[in-house]
Amino acid sequence: MFGEIKGLNEECGVFAIWGHKDASQVTYYGLHSLQHRGQEGAGIVVSDGDKLSTHKGLGLVTKAFKEGELEKLQGHAAIGHVRYATSGGGGLLNVQPLLFQSQTSGLALAHNGNIVNANGVKSDLEREGSIFQSTSDTEVIAHLIKRSPHPTLEEQFKDALSTIKGAYALAVLTEDKLMVAMDPNGLRPLSIGRMGDAYVVASETCAFDAVGAVHEREVQPGEIVIIDNDGMRSQLFSKPADRQICSMEYVYFARPDSDVDQINVHTARKSLGKQMAKETPVEADVVTGVPDSSISAAIGFAEQSGIPYELGLIKNRYVGRTFIQPTQELREQGVKMKLSPVRGVVAGKRVVMVDDSIVRGTTSRRIVQLLKDAGALEVHVRITSPPITHPCFYGIDTSTKAELIASTHTTEEMREKMGADSLAFISIDGMLEGIGRSSQDKNCGQCLACFTGNYPTEIYEDTVHPHDKVMNS
Amino acid sequence: MFGEIKGLNEECGVFAIWGHKDASQVTYYGLHSLQHRGQEGAGIVVSDGDKLSTHKGLGLVTKAFKEGELEKLQGHAAIGHVRYATSGGGGLLNVQPLLFQSQTSGLALAHNGNIVNANGVKSDLEREGSIFQSTSDTEVIAHLIKRSPHPTLEEQFKDALSTIKGAYALAVLTEDKLMVAMDPNGLRPLSIGRMGDAYVVASETCAFDAVGAVHEREVQPGEIVIIDNDGMRSQLFSKPADRQICSMEYVYFARPDSDVDQINVHTARKSLGKQMAKETPVEADVVTGVPDSSISAAIGFAEQSGIPYELGLIKNRYVGRTFIQPTQELREQGVKMKLSPVRGVVAGKRVVMVDDSIVRGTTSRRIVQLLKDAGALEVHVRITSPPITHPCFYGIDTSTKAELIASTHTTEEMREKMGADSLAFISIDGMLEGIGRSSQDKNCGQCLACFTGNYPTEIYEDTVHPHDKVMNS
Amino acid sequence: MFGEIKGLNEECGVFAIWGHKDASQVTYYGLHSLQHRGQEGAGIVVSDGDKLSTHKGLGLVTKAFKEGELEKLQGHAAIGHVRYATSGGGGLLNVQPLLFQSQTSGLALAHNGNIVNANGVKSDLEREGSIFQSTSDTEVIAHLIKRSPHPTLEEQFKDALSTIKGAYALAVLTEDKLMVAMDPNGLRPLSIGRMGDAYVVASETCAFDAVGAVHEREVQPGEIVIIDNDGMRSQLFSKPADRQICSMEYVYFARPDSDVDQINVHTARKSLGKQMAKETPVEADVVTGVPDSSISAAIGFAEQSGIPYELGLIKNRYVGRTFIQPTQELREQGVKMKLSPVRGVVAGKRVVMVDDSIVRGTTSRRIVQLLKDAGALEVHVRITSPPITHPCFYGIDTSTKAELIASTHTTEEMREKMGADSLAFISIDGMLEGIGRSSQDKNCGQCLACFTGNYPTEIYEDTVHPHDKVMNS
Amino acid sequence: MFGEIKGLNEECGVFAIWGHKDASQVTYYGLHSLQHRGQEGAGIVVSDGDKLSTHKGLGLVTKAFKEGELEKLQGHAAIGHVRYATSGGGGLLNVQPLLFQSQTSGLALAHNGNIVNANGVKSDLEREGSIFQSTSDTEVIAHLIKRSPHPTLEEQFKDALSTIKGAYALAVLTEDKLMVAMDPNGLRPLSIGRMGDAYVVASETCAFDAVGAVHEREVQPGEIVIIDNDGMRSQLFSKPADRQICSMEYVYFARPDSDVDQINVHTARKSLGKQMAKETPVEADVVTGVPDSSISAAIGFAEQSGIPYELGLIKNRYVGRTFIQPTQELREQGVKMKLSPVRGVVAGKRVVMVDDSIVRGTTSRRIVQLLKDAGALEVHVRITSPPITHPCFYGIDTSTKAELIASTHTTEEMREKMGADSLAFISIDGMLEGIGRSSQDKNCGQCLACFTGNYPTEIYEDTVHPHDKVMNS
Ligand SMILES: Nc1ncnc2c1ncn2[C@@H]1O[C@H](COP(=O)(O)OP(=O)(O)O)[C@@H](O)[C@H]1O
Ligand SMILES: Nc1ncnc2c1ncn2[C@@H]1O[C@H](COP(=O)(O)OP(=O)(O)O)[C@@H](O)[C@H]1O
Ligand SMILES: Nc1ncnc2c1ncn2[C@@H]1O[C@H](COP(=O)(O)OP(=O)(O)O)[C@@H](O)[C@H]1O
Ligand SMILES: Nc1ncnc2c1ncn2[C@@H]1O[C@H](COP(=O)(O)OP(=O)(O)O)[C@@H](O)[C@H]1O
Ligand code: SF4
Ligand code: SF4
Ligand code: SF4
Ligand code: SF4
Ligand SMILES: [Mg+2]
Ligand SMILES: [Mg+2]
Ligand SMILES: [Mg+2]
Ligand SMILES: [Mg+2]
16 A cells, blocks of 8 residues: 555655765765655766766665765765656666766756756757757756867856756766856755765755764755866856755755755644644544654644544554565455554544645545544544645656646545545645744745746747656666 | 764664565565664565575665565565664664574574663673674574484573563564564564464564555564464563563654554653643743654644644755765854754744653753744753663663753753743653553553663663674774 | 476586595586586585584576685585586475584585485485485485494485485585595595695595595595594495496586596597497488587587587577576577577588487477578487386485386387488497496496496386475575 | 686677568577677667667677567567677676667667777867767767768768768668678678578678578678668779788687588688698607687598597586686696597597687697696697788787787797797698688788788778777776
């Protein structure tokens, strides 16, 4: 059960380091702490000042890298990438960083996000003679850099970035330079830290804790940061727009121990839970969260409402992709793999079940069923994000609009479908307030497009979902 | 960090089913839900009424069994086993169930526990001509069954059980019979359930939820249950002693969603946390538990004390055995793999850190350090088991007495060593009360040997730790 | 094509060494040179004087043993085994050497051959309380040793051997002794050599060349050889019968570079080819052999007949067990995998095709077809063994009698079935003469049972084929 | 022994098919028969008329492709490639066919050979903005096609070919077209056949026999052949130069059952052996060939000289890349892995040892030693190619000039070094005559550059060895 239900999938995690003699090892540990952002593949490119070397593999970081392979990656600078789980195809060709070797030098790129005008740019490039081995945006960016008429790599990079539109947290490594960049809207998170004398960059600050680094600051919207033997310097490649960081990072993607744009994720989630308890209170006996993403919010809901927080649901921590799926018949007999109710906690109780989001609605329906089968008298579902009614074009693999249940059903219809006794979504304002960023900024500096349809960038007719871009297998 | 620190290791998990046409598949899902009881190896033996077939493999259930292998195991009855993680050696020969084939019939055994007079019995058997391919207790039991002069298998089984002493939850399968047995003290858990017309047996009731079965009752101390085409029948092979179920099943081993001997584990742990808050209260700002085993207790401590419960520590859920260990140098630079502090939660706070047990003390010391490095002002450690001062001979891989820090240090010395601001263990009475079993029974029906040294069975001079029994590689 | 056609399968290869500091490594190279005798699994047990250690694996020696595993096997003495390919089941439990650990010492056995009274002995043992984890003969021998009332291991070994009947080349290792034995009829080959100060034992002398050892002598029928720190000594455990070594070792099994019982295999095969050219000459343009086993014989036929020898058939050397079989449809379109005709050699020619044996006849039929399709005008088949009309009970996996085409068809019928222009088998006398052993001995000291039905040992009603003994998977 | 000695390595094998409903399966069997041309990696691209799909893997064809993967490659046209064994690096990125996906269509290329002006062309392309993911020539060709200003793919292809210089047998697949091409000198073999209505193309004709196809003709020097739904058509893209096919294909690379440019390889090799017996006869007792490549020549030498041909050397057929190398110490004790002498054949004999070529001389020295250690009285080495004194730039991984022993030593010096009693190479004229192509053509239409230094194409200053082109790992 549940194992097969895809909800939201984060696009990727990026890690980079400059100035550490064990650059590839540190990157390995950093990527491991970003593993929740992508489980399909992992790769590292390392520079020893002279040349770039790389290793990539499918699966978890620990599967992709074995002892010997890591040792071969000697150098003082590295970038690494974990790639999200995609059902259809993929294969090693699409695992990042991508590495391009010219006669004289190499260029490696690791990218989290999605370029919305990729198709158009690609057509232009193809007309000029470019050819592509993958359909990834990253390859487009590399072509733009190489084709830029500017004399220095930094200017070529700025030139390339001025052409692309969309969301990107980007790390680029050459033999003698590390460059990172953030899109003008700052849609995806990217932080800078220090590890002794070394510089580190990561999609989430939990990677800094994992490698013993100290968080320094965020990469700003429209900023390029260049790190080389002369140290770190920064410039803007675009007029600073309002930051509009992805709301779902707080609600679902990021790890609770990360600070996303300076706000701790666990704390934000707990506030979301409290906020919900205020907005849509309910009489009940226990509060439970759907693990792992909704534990923090459930704690908050309990604290605010005074209803005790309990472990009402257990997630089997050994569920992975190699699981043999039960047959339909066994499924009907109740065989399940991922979530179990804690019968002793929910039987005979009125249960508040807190979850982070509803995409297609199937998962929620099954959890409600689970709880009722385990004897729950009532199940009240509280969702700590507003209804998701529009697809995301910024690197998140939500379904298409038609598949988003909230775009075609009222809340009451959804409640009925899932068999819950009540169902409530947090309000947009409640979510903004819960996360707690200054209300000075428009939308408190957050992207709300999947709830409102107001996309912070242009959307092109042929804008594609990231998961439609994978072709080789 | 931490990955390498072994504390307690549960011996194994057992699952059995009779009367289901997809017996091996159901066993696969059952074993998967018992995976926390053993990650080194998994095996299934299935009977189709005519012959026994088996498959075993190293590693997690999902690694040991691939689609094709499961399909080959056709039959209506099965027993399965997951084996605990052992550092030294092991190999496929030691993965259970063990299967013995005679000219006319087969005999398969799956065992959780430890036979304390195994060495003596084995010497006797060898003198009579028995030879052994492993050093496991299970092989000893099989020999005793086969050598018994009694005419029927059931009587042979009883005969064998009357010879052995110690702890065992045992499942035995032949072509036409499933037999399960529990040692006279009832040291290890074993439950019976129904899945439609089929009978199921499992070390923990969470396996029943996983396969859609209904929990019926416990296998009683000194009881043999026989299931075959004539249904289920039961008899006692030994004078019923007082039940003395392992206390650590509640404190640490079992899954929170299991009911162990009719008491829900999460609820028991939460009570343990409450009990601690009463016994050794402390002024603090946040309560946090060491995941996953101490979350429930931390919730209880928070509820009782009124101090808010928070996720102060995050456990990386992708840590497994294939991790490349950081070098000493990287470790000193702060690279860690398993646990991260949630800086935003603990920085500038007085933290209560609840954990389940202290074996060698190294893990606790590191967690205290982690929290302090993340800015915790004070760290107050609360342990929901009494000090472990004696080794366990009943299937738990604690260290030898010399390694048990509590057997050689006072609580104050331990506190000092781990750098905590305060340290307290639950009292034995507090633990018994917390778990909540009727105080009519001696020790409320629980084994307390590792806290008191009063072993419920004889202990022989040559009694060995289970982890000293593995030889082949 | 052909890949799926099983003909004869040798049972196993045995290697042993005493007194070499890299005993396990040498055994690895020795087993590798015996790989043609068994590809299903390989194992080594090593003694360091104190204890026995083992590693086993499925597949080729190079797959079963990886660098690290070999290094762990430290000691000065070792026995090793390669196991034959079996279609049905098998698994790691059946890979040899088998290792039995008692409280005080270990016992490891590696065996090539087949015990014809295994079932009876096993029944007796089971009545006395023995239990078996496999159905292999080797386990029976171990039980007999352990149950022997005699005081010393050597006497126990002799005692055990006096109970069993059949074919065996056997190596037994304990912590401080290596013992090898040959059945009273000397049915299987086993040779002794020296490698510096060390003693080596192997199924074929090609293993001595592979490890740089010097061949010394054969283990004699009914002989036990004991090697320990006092050196080597020998005794007879049975009245010496006439040696009756397996004829098929010369015809098919052994490697051309081995000397089997002092006769070089290539030379013997070449003589068989010459003999055939004398017995059943034919007018033709080219002689070709079916690679690899019949190359030597084809060279001999060519030399004797004056017809030029050519490579008329090529065997793809990358065919292994992981090959994806062509569909029936592709097969009909001519897709083949193992053998190809050399069109330039056979087109428009009258071809003599020499092969070693005919079991079911399917392979020969297909090769004739191949050659005709490639343009051969005539195909004359010459088989360097007499018609195989009876099953082998001495360790060779021939089919049952019903499947042996020669037991139900005349030579003319077979010729017709396979579409050959002529077909001839060597005569029994011709074969004996070709191999060239002294005609003083009965049958020149060779077993002829599969051609004549006169078995050199008793055959019991329940004598089983070795391939029917494998049960676990 | 020997395992580690690299001599010559063929670059690759190419297979293509158009018009067969099981195109990928047939390609799999075709590649399998070309496996001797490359064991490092294998790949297939298939077209279903609409889109291209691909799968690649490292290792042998049977390892790279598993059942499921082949099934996913549905289509009526395919190209496939096997890649040669390279010691240094490589990895999946360098496995062919390379596949390039544009917005509207795909382009796949499989290439055997080497482009001598690749560096220069690449520099030009990079100046115009091309970027490269590998350093393979094939990527250069793809860029040239895409950048060609011509309107049709065929013209673009011709345009690209007019830019490159060197050796190439090339197959290009798009959704609706298969194109193959041969360099103007026809340096590498490439043949066309029919399989029912389907067209097949392969590096060697043995692939046609393997799939049941009929050989039709060679792709001519400077010819492009286009196959699509309108059938097959051909054109010349370059003024036809004299064909100069690689001599070493006859001497060493190709399979004996292949016809290379209409001459059967076994027959050619046998003639080379006869020719040698005429040029440099010797008194001896036996003739033996180094398996597998020199068996045919040894047969020829024997036939011509009247000295009997024997199997004097056996090659272990299980030697692969996973072998654990013996330590230096074991090597000195005589442990060897690949070749064994047949003691019974060579002991006390004067032996003629026929081999195909001498690159660094180490292998020959060891074989001479082997034979002498096995008792050979004299060893006379006969080499069926002239001394290799110059590197090959056409796709063969010979060593650099300095490593070629014949470029720095006289024949007498080489003989002395290898400890042979005599050593002779075939003469250039003898080789040309032996292979038997019409002497009308210059050099009988063969490349002789590695013997003479007269390269059939320009050689650029920066011409690189193919094995220096692999970078990613
Ligand atoms: N070790 C961890 N402990 C707690 N939460 C985690 C941990 N790792 C990841 N998370 C959170 O869990 C989220 C994944 O949510 P979860 O509910 O477990 O998965 P899903 O809903 O996809 O099955 C992550 O994006 C992150 O917020
Ligand atoms: N999916 C789960 N959710 C919560 N708790 C679990 C889960 N699976 C196992 N547990 C509990 O966690 C215990 C293991 O404790 P944990 O602290 O995670 O490991 P360790 O201390 O060995 O690193 C188990 O024995 C069980 O009580
Ligand atoms: N490296 C080798 N060279 C030549 N002959 C070999 C070699 N290895 C094994 N043999 C011989 O080939 C026999 C196997 O015969 P073969 O015809 O190749 O296989 P099959 O008939 O089973 O397909 C071996 O038993 C042995 O006599
Ligand atoms: N199945 C086969 N039978 C005979 N010859 C083969 C076979 N496969 C390949 N060959 C020939 O053997 C050559 C390889 O030569 P070989 O001497 O075996 O290898 P190496 O010298 O590289 O060790 C091939 O290029 C081909 O000519
Ligand atoms: S549309 Fe939604 S998921 Fe996408 S970036 Fe915006 S908030 Fe995040
Ligand atoms: S000694 Fe401790 S761990 Fe062992 S069974 Fe008793 S309570 Fe459990
Ligand atoms: S019966 Fe045949 S195969 Fe068996 S041992 Fe005798 S000769 Fe050999
Ligand atoms: S140089 Fe030698 S190896 Fe290279 S193509 Fe010419 S003949 Fe062949
Ligand atoms: Mg979730
Ligand atoms: Mg714990
Ligand atoms: Mg054969
Ligand atoms: Mg060779």
